[in-house]
Amino acid sequence: xxxxxxxxxxHEFYLAATLALLASIIALINPAFLSLSNLFDLCKSSTVLxxxxxxxxxxxxxxxxxxxxxxxxVLSMYVTSRVLLAVDYSGPVIVAFxxxxxxxxxxxxxxxxxxxxxxLPTLIVTLGSASVFRGFLLAFIGTKIVTSLPAGMVEFSKRxxxxxxxxxxxxxxxxxxxxxxxxxxxxxxxLLRYTMLGRGIYALGGNPEAAVxxxxxxxxxxxxxxxxxxxxxxVAGLIHxxxxxxxxxxxxxxxxxxxxxxxxxxxxxxxxxxxxVIGTVLGVxxxxxxxxxxxxxxxPSYWQKVLVGLVIVISTGITARRNPRALHGVVVx
Amino acid sequence: MSDERDNVSVxxxxxxxxxxxxxxxxxxGATVRLLIITVAVFIAMSLLNPGRxxxxxxxxxxCFQFPELxxxxxxxxxxxxxxxxxxxxxxxxxxxxxxxxxxxxxxTGADPSAPMLAAYIAGAVVAAVAASALCGWINGILISRFAxxxxxxxxxxxxxxxxxxxxxxxxxxxAGYPKAAQFxxxxxxxxxxxxxxxxxxxxxxxxxMLSRTRLGLHLYLMGTNPxxxxxxxxxxxxxxxxxxxxxxxxxxxxxxxxxxxTNSAKADYGSSYLLQAVLVAILxxxxxxxxxxxxxxxxxxxxxxxxLSSGLNMLQLNETVGPYINNFTKEFTWGALxxxxxxVNYYCGRxxxx
Numbered sequence: 083x084x085x086x087x088x089x090x091x092x093h094e095f096y097l098a099a100t101l102a103l104l105a106s107i108i109a110l111i112n113p114a115f116l117s118l119s120n121l122f123d124l125c126k127s128s129t130v131l132x133x134x135x136x137x138x139x140x141x142x143x144x145x146x147x148x149x150x151x152x153x154x155x156v157l158s159m160y161v162t163s164r165v166l167l168a169v170d171y172s173g174p175v176i177v178a179f180x181x182x183x184x185x186x187x188x189x190x191x192x193x194x195x196x197x198x199x200x201x202l203p204t205l206i207v208t209l210g211s212a213s214v215f216r217g218f219l220l221a222f223i224g225t226k227i228v229t230s231l232p233a234g235m236v237e238f239s240k241r242x243x244x245x246x247x248x249x250x251x252x253x254x255x256x257x258x259x260x261x262x263x264x265x266x267x268x269x270x271x272x273l274l275r276y277t278m279l280g281r282g283i284y285a286l287g288g289n290p291e292a293a294v295x296x297x298x299x300x301x302x303x304x305x306x307x308x309x310x311x312x313x314x315x316x317v318a319g320l321i322h323x324x325x326x327x328x329x330x331x332x333x334x335x336x337x338x339x340x341x342x343x344x345x346x347x348x349x350x351x352x353x354x355x356x357x358x359v360i361g362t363v364l365g366v367x368x369x370x371x372x373x374x375x376x377x378x379x380x381x382p383s384y385w386q387k388v389l390v391g392l393v394i395v396i397s398t399g400i401t402a403r404r405n406p407r408a409l410h411g412v413v414v415x
Numbered sequence: 416m417s418d419e420r421d422n423v424s425v426x427x428x429x430x431x432x433x434x435x436x437x438x439x440x441x442x443x444g445a446t447v448r449l450l451i452i453t454v455a456v457f458i459a460m461s462l463l464n465p466g467r468x469x470x471x472x473x474x475x476x477x478c479f480q481f482p483e484l485x486x487x488x489x490x491x492x493x494x495x496x497x498x499x500x501x502x503x504x505x506x507x508x509x510x511x512x513x514x515x516x517x518x519x520x521x522x523t524g525a526d527p528s529a530p531m532l533a534a535y536i537a538g539a540v541v542a543a544v545a546a547s548a549l550c551g552w553i554n555g556i557l558i559s560r561f562a563x564x565x566x567x568x569x570x571x572x573x574x575x576x577x578x579x580x581x582x583x584x585x586x587x588x589x590a591g592y593p594k595a596a597q598f599x600x601x602x603x604x605x606x607x608x609x610x611x612x613x614x615x616x617x618x619x620x621x622x623x624m625l626s627r628t629r630l631g632l633h634l635y636l637m638g639t640n641p642x643x644x645x646x647x648x649x650x651x652x653x654x655x656x657x658x659x660x661x662x663x664x665x666x667x668x669x670x671x672x673x674x675x676x677t678n679s680a681k682a683d684y685g686s687s688y689l690l691q692a693v694l695v696a697i698l699x700x701x702x703x704x705x706x707x708x709x710x711x712x713x714x715x716x717x718x719x720x721x722x723l724s725s726g727l728n729m730l731q732l733n734e735t736v737g738p739y740i741n742n743f744t745k746e747f748t749w750g751a752l753x754x755x756x757x758x759v760n761y762y763c764g765r766x767x768x769x
């Protein structure tokens with residue numbers, strides 16, 4: 083009974099309830115929402131956003147913020163596609179993921195270098211590095227959209243799970259890339275809950291001074307955190323390219339605020355130390371459902387920014403209320 | 416230039432300096448560094464663009480371009496001094512501009528007799544001030560009452576205000592105002608561009624506010640040590656509200672200058688200004704952890720950025736390097752400059768923290 087009442091007071095419970103309520107309202111207005119192909123579509127739309135969100139969660143937990151992850155993703159995705167095409171690669175897609183992930187890792191370490199070695203505020207560093215990455219990509223690498231991706235990536239984009247044939251004769255299935263989101267979520271969850279590194283990330287976000295006293299190596303933690311975010315971003319960027327079946331260097335950048343909104347909606351606190359993978363995943367689903375349903379409900383898409391803004395403000399307001407530690411918001415990084 | 420500062424502190428000894436001067440020194444060091452950078456960029460661009468950069472036409476066009484960015488940078492500076500940040504400045508500027516534009520476009524169709532026109536323009540300015548004040552009040556409430564971190568609160572309101580602009584305009588530009596309304600952005604007074612005058616006036620006001628008034632002192636104190644500020648009896652909530660109100664009012668002014676200069680108002684105008692405004696504030700010696708910064712630094716920083724930007728634009732005409740220079744090269748340069756300046760400030764600022 084005690085456990086039940088505690089579960090009912092958790093942020094994740096409210097999120098799940100909101101999501102269920104929202105889904106039933108939308109389904110009542112437009113039954114197409116509950117169709118198998120729409121549900122698969124929701125999963126597909128939440129894949130890239132979700133993997134980004136896992137990275138952002140880790141950064142927020144350590145009381146930092148990263149807004150360069152979309153620039154990292156687009157740079158690694160575009161360079162990987164161009165390089166694989168240049169060497170005429172036609173093998174399995176795993177190599178593409180490895181290349182994109184490693185590129186992302188390097189770019190993440192670039193961030194970590196400035197943040198850790200010079201103790202600079204994470205927001206300003208990633209604001210600068212985001213424009214360095216994107217400017218470098220568009221000024222020196224290329225601005226053309228790559229339309230014919232390597233064979234492995236095209237094949238990956240066509241692969242689907244639970245393929246079924248609908249009564250109309252159309253086939254529908256869950257995109258295989260969704261599996262990568264699930265794997266990433268489980269791995270980040272294990273990392274945060276059951277490893278010393280995860281404890282370190284929470285400790286760093288909760289109180290850096292105490293984390294040092296407890297024996298955590300802050301520099302090593304920061305290199306790990308920003309490196310991991312970079313790796314996840316690189317992978318997410320490549321998934322995006324596969325789904326779009328092209329590599330567009332103008333994509334993704336500009337969506338970082340939506341991702342941060344999803345994570346904050348999921349209950350992560352920007353002052354660090356609070357947040358869970360389950361909450362983040364629910365936050366992502368909630369935001370994707372809102373975006374997706376605006377179309378189903380016939381609301382003009384220019385209302386989207388108003389709603390996203392409101393969602394950020396309201397959810398941060400609720401999180402701040404639950405966290406009396408915040409000293410009237412006089413915290414920058 | 417760090418030597419120079421070291422000399423000062425070595426010859427007199429830190430203890431011998433009056434407390435007030437000592438507090439100013441780190442900022443002074445940054446300002447001297449910035450002056451050197453500005454002059455260096457100016458000379459480099461003059462040498463790289465012979466016969467083009469050092470012309471009256473170029474200076475005239477630069478004087479119309481940088482004031483709006485400068486005003487946004489002042490707004491960011493005010494928030495950075497207190498240790499927070501206002502990311503919603505550009506959205507507030509655009510929303511304010513759109514509301515003013517709605518009033519001004521009414522005037523184009525109406526009778527252009529002088530009193531009516533003046534009333535319309537006055538109405539537009541009043542609406543702009545009121546709208547930006549409302550936006551700033553919302554930011555202030557969220558940050559001071561609900562204790563939301565400034566980054567997140569202004570991240571949310573940035574989307575929210577921009578969303579409202581989009582809803583009002585449905586994504587279109589609102590263009591075509593009476594000639595008289597374009598004076599704010601395109602006119603000159605005694606040969607000096609009006610936007611430049613507005614920027615200089617606002618910079619002086621912000622500088623006086625920061626360095627000569629009680630409010631300014633309190634803002635610095637809150638930025639340096641919020642806990643100490645609270646325990647010394649400052650009303651942190653009211654100070655925060657005032658900070659974001661001021662930042663929003665400044666953004667609203669920038670919005671007016673923009674719509675008057677471009678003769679149109681758009682929901683997504685100047686999306687690259689946010690990074691630039693933060694960059695200018697940091698270049699100007701404003702410490703993002705709060706407690707330092709001045710409007711003079713902002714003035715120098717915005718000048719150096721404008722020299723760089725105009726100079727790079729002209730380099731596009733150069734045969735050898737021209738093909739490699741475009742808007743994205745500028746984006747790259749700005750980001751690199753931001754990182755570089757913070758590292759330089761780290762090394763030069765270190766002695767005082769020991």
